[in-house]
Amino acid sequence: MIPFRPVAWITHPACNLHDMGEGHPECPERLRAIGDRLRSGGLLDFMQQYEAPRATIEQLTRVHAAEYVQRILGAEAASLPIHVDPDTIQTAETAEAALRAAGAAVQAVDLVLSDQYGLAFCAVRPPGHHATRDQAMGFCFFNNIAVAAAHALARGLKRVAILDFDLHYGNGTADIFQNDRRVKLYSTYQHPLYPYWSGCADTENLVDVALPPLAGSTEFRKAVEERWIPALVDQRPQIILVSAGFDAHAEDPMGDLRFGYDDYSWIAARIQSLAETYCPGRIVATLEGGYTPHALARSVERFLQPFLTGDMPL
Numbered sequence: 670m671i672p673f674r675p676v677a678w679i680t681h682p683a684c685n686l687h688d689m690g691e692g693h694p695e696c697p698e699r700l701r702a703i704g705d706r707l708r709s710g711g712l713l714d715f716m717q718q719y720e721a722p723r724a725t726i727e728q729l730t731r732v733h734a735a736e737y738v739q740r741i742l743g744a745e746a747a748s749l750p751i752h753v754d755p756d757t758i759q760t761a762e763t764a765e766a767a768l769r770a771a772g773a774a775v776q777a778v779d780l781v782l783s784d785q786y787g788l789a790f791c792a793v794r795p796p797g798h799h800a801t802r803d804q805a806m807g808f809c810f811f812n813n814i815a816v817a818a819a820h821a822l823a824r825g826l827k828r829v830a831i832l833d834f835d836l837h838y839g840n841g842t843a844d845i846f847q848n849d850r851r852v853k854l855y856s857t858y859q860h861p862l863y864p865y866w867s868g869c870a871d872t873e874n875l876v877d878v879a880l881p882p883l884a885g886s887t888e889f890r891k892a893v894e895e896r897w898i899p900a901l902v903d904q905r906p907q908i909i910l911v912s913a914g915f916d917a918h919a920e921d922p923m924g925d926l927r928f929g930y931d932d933y934s935w936i937a938a939r940i941q942s943l944a945e946t947y948c949p950g951r952i953v954a955t956l957e958g959g960y961t962p963h964a965l966a967r968s969v970e971r972f973l974q975p976f977l978t979g980d981m982p983l
């Protein structure tokens with residue numbers, strides 16, 4: 670029997686002011702759809718809500734080059750918008766949103782380490798897992814989950830797990846931690862697909878399982894059971910961080926994976942059970958991808974379900 674642990678929900682209005690333009694898939698509507706669905710379904714009432722603080726320079730420079738952080742935060746208004754890559758645009762509102770998104774991740778770690786909460790979910794934009802030590806890319810500016818992991822290490826933890834089930838490979842997180850054995854990154858992702866990660870066979874702290882186009886529930890669950898779980902049992906993480914991207918869902922336009930809603934409640938229950946065994950209940954999840962707003966909202970709801978409502982059907 671898994672004990673009930675309160676859930677924290679962290680977001681900030683600034684995350685919705687970052688807008689990369691008409692028709693861009695990484696849009697404010699994503700967070701609005703999630704909020705609307707959780708409000709109308711009543712789940713928001715079961716979570717303690719927090720407004721994210723800004724990440725500090727010290728927290729950001731644990732994972733990003735100081736010059737890079739300065740480039741994002743110090744961009745002259747007259748020079749904006751800046752096209753970092755064809756799809757990643759820094760506007761006047763981006764720096765504040767990115768500071769709050771990374772700050773949410775830090776706050777989430779502090780909340781679960783205080784043992785007040787089991788799960789802390791960061792409903793934030795921009796996402797983070799493509800941002801490398803010194804490069805914004807793939808809609809990402811600061812690597813929120815990496816900032817969370819580095820904060821957990823700074824708080825004295827020695828074994829941190831990052832689970833990433835986004836459609837895309839978290840190349841930024843891999844870039845930041847590939848030589849840091851205290852952090853293990855567990856990934857499933859479509860390959861070939863952006864960012865065209867080809868694996869890193871020599872690095873034992875990257876457990877990555879590439880899935881072919883059209884892979885769905887069966888392949889995903891097999892990858893988790895056969896590849897992630899044995900490595901997690903071996904690692905015995907003291908906290909579990911989740912790059913919670915929902916763009917592997919069948920209705921998402923970005924790729925060709927075919928995850929269903931049930932897969933998100935399944936992986937959540939699996940993570941919950943692991944966390945109970947190894948770190949009592951401490952989980953931090955931060956939003957990554959998911960670009961069909963109604964499917965994203967329902968996927969997030971299903972991910973939260975095991976933590977809030979047990980077996981209540983949704």
Ligand SMILES: [Zn+2]
Pocket residue numbers: 835836837914916957958959
């Ligand atoms: Zn993605």
